[in-house]
Structures are given as C-alpha cells and as structure tokens.
Amino acid sequence: MDVVSDALLWLNDPLNWTGRRGVLALAGEHLLISVAAVALAAVVALPIGIWLGHRRRGGAVTVVVANTSRALPTFALLTIFASAGLFGGSATTLAVAIFAVPPILTNAYTGVLEVDADVRDAARGMGMSAWTSLRRVELPLALPLIGAGLRTAAVQVVATVPLAAFVGGTSLGSLIASGLALQRYGEVLAGGVLVAGLCLAVEGVLAGAQHALTPRPMRRRAVRESA
Template identity: 40%
Template sequence: MNDSYAQVLTWLADPANWAGPTGIIARTGIYLGHCLLTLAIASLIGIPLGLWVGHTGRLRAVMVPLTGALRSLPTLGFLSALSLTMGLGLGAPLVALTTLAVAPILAGTYAGVESVDHELVDASRAIGFTEWQILTRVEIPLAMPIVVSGLRSAAVQILATWTVAAYLPIEGLGRYLIDGLAMHDYTQMLAGSAIVIVLELAANALFGALEKASAAAVRR
C-alpha cells in the first residue's frame, strides 16, 4: 500500500482524532448540519418554484438559462464576493451554497413536471380535476423520479462545496483541508477528503435508492 494511504489509515485509526470539539465526530456533525440546512432551504425555494414553472409554463424561457448560469458560477469566487459584503461567519457560505444548490433542484422539478404526458393532464382536466388536483395527484407523483434526481445532484454538490467555506473560517470537515494545507499536514488533508468522499458516496446511494423507489412507484 502507498505510504500516504497507510498514514491516512493510521490517522483515522487514532482515537485522539475522533474525540473533542475538533474531532472527526464533532466536525462531521457540524458539517452535516450545514449541508442539511442548505439542502432544506434550497428545496423550499427550488421545488415550489419548479412546480409552478413546470405546471404553468410561465417564465420557462427565463428559468432555463438562469439555472444554467447558476450552475456555471465559480463557487469560491461567488463565496468570496459575498463574504466581502456579509463578512465572516455562516451567512455568506449559507447564502452562496444555497443559491448554487437551487439550480439542480429547480431544473429537476420543472423538467419532471414538464415530462408528464400532456394527454394525461388534458384528460384529468376533462374529468373535472382542478389545477391543484392535477398538480398534486397527477404531475407530482409522475415527476417524482426526476425531482429526486435533482435533489440527488444538489446533495452531492453541497457536500463537496461546503469544504470551501472553511477558509472564512467555518468549523466543519473543511478545516482538515484548510488547516492541513497551512501546516503542510497532507495526511490530515487526505483523511478529511476521504471522509467527505465517503459522505458523498453515502448520499448518492441514498438518493439513488429513493430515485429507484419513486420510479418503481410510477411504473405501478
């Protein structure tokens, strides 16, 4: 085994690196809290707006290029610009990373609703469904696999990008990368990166399972 990876395993196996307010357990808890808060706020913005755009077709010509533009924003540059305005602390990274996470959620939601067969929607109207009933009983259930796919993309992106916030400074797993770089402790950097990768793989697997379950429900 490569010496670097052996040193990472040794570092991870050391109980001293797991305990205390700067240990892996505490920092992982803080990191996941930040990530979940970001995903929740982005979902509260992106899902209702995506449902409205997908159902009504309004502002679609604006939303499609907007989501593309948001996806292309450089994370570090956007975060730095906000921190100059909002100062150090949780506010700037929360606003920046929430803004970036809205794009895949919004795109997945309106794409999912738009993918629903229009003949099915027209038939629902013909039998007397209200617009709200069409949205909640027809479009949302059928769109759910694509909606979950958007959430999956956002969750993986959030887990990856919250590490950047550590330079402000913000507590969390990103500290292992920033502090490790400052001290030339590359073992600590690799270990922190490994933990983030494991969390991303777990999130990807979880949302992948939800996506398959929702797709199976649609087929039934």
C-alpha cells in the same frame, strides 16, 4: 506512499474522531450546513420549477437562471460574503444554496413539463381542478425527476461545503485546511477521503429514498425499459 500511510494512521487514531474538532463533530457541522443549504435552495427553486412546468411556459427563464447560477463560482461568492462581513456557516450556506438551485429548478420544471398531455387532459376530464391535477397526478409522475434533482444538488453541496473552512466555518474541510497550513499532508488526504465517503453515503441514502417514494407502477416501467 508516505502520505497514504500517514492518512491511514490519522484515520485509525481514535483521538482524531472525538472532541470539538474531531471527525464526528465536524461531519455533523458539515451535514447541518448541507441540509440547510439544500432546504433553502429547494424552498426557492421547487415552487418556481413546478409552477412553470405546470403552466408549460418559462423554459427560457429556467435555462437562464440555471446557467447563471452555475456560472457563479462558489469560492468567489464566499469571498464576496466574507468581504461584506458574513463569515462561517451562514456564508457557506448561502453560497452553496445558490450552487444547488440549478439542478433542483431544472429537474422540477422538466419533470412536471414532461407529464403526458393525455394524462393531464384525462385528469381535467374527470373534473379535477388545475391545482388538484397538479397535486394528485402531475407531481407523483414528476417525482422521480424532482428527486433526482434534489439528490444531485445534495451531493454537489456536500462536496462543496469544505470551502467553509476558508471563511471561518467548520466542516470536514477544516481537516484539509489545517493539514495544508501545517503541511500534514496525511491529514489532508484523510480529510479528502472523509468528504468523498460522506458524498457516497448521501448519494446512497437519497437514491434509496427516491426509489421508495417513486410510485410502484413507474418503478416497474423503469425496470421493463432497462431490461
């Protein structure tokens, strides 16, 4: 219980929330790295997943790429980048971006692939080109799964970014690293609680955004199916 009490005292100390090494500043760095990593992963994975799903081919390639990316330990990547002279936020962004690729790629591919063939045929029958059909029909229908992939990737990234502290980067993980180094375990627990809270906040915000962006007929269908 001493560690819990120390963590509560640490969290309730206003001095720990301000300044360059305060919670607010570290949380800002944490979110900045996370946004950059998810954006980088999305730029690479979304077009590939959407195009392969639209063409209804490349499933084996998608599985191999996704599984290979998942098999790469993020900490090992950080170590490799550090040994190559890449430290701090840049190393962390690249490492966690690789970690974020699998859910984005897999969900984009699956979301577009699972659009009903009759819907695709109807769009083409109305004179839509392949590009117009993808943009106006397939992507809106695939949006819930694509959004779920982005949401999963974002939460995973936020939970992994604390490793930045071990390659000279700054994030909420810096609290955990400094607490371990100085044997201030209340600070370690406080840092863990803050990271968990940030993950929950990101999950909630993105879940709300995904719900808002999902076409209303699909929302109604999901409610009926869950009833």
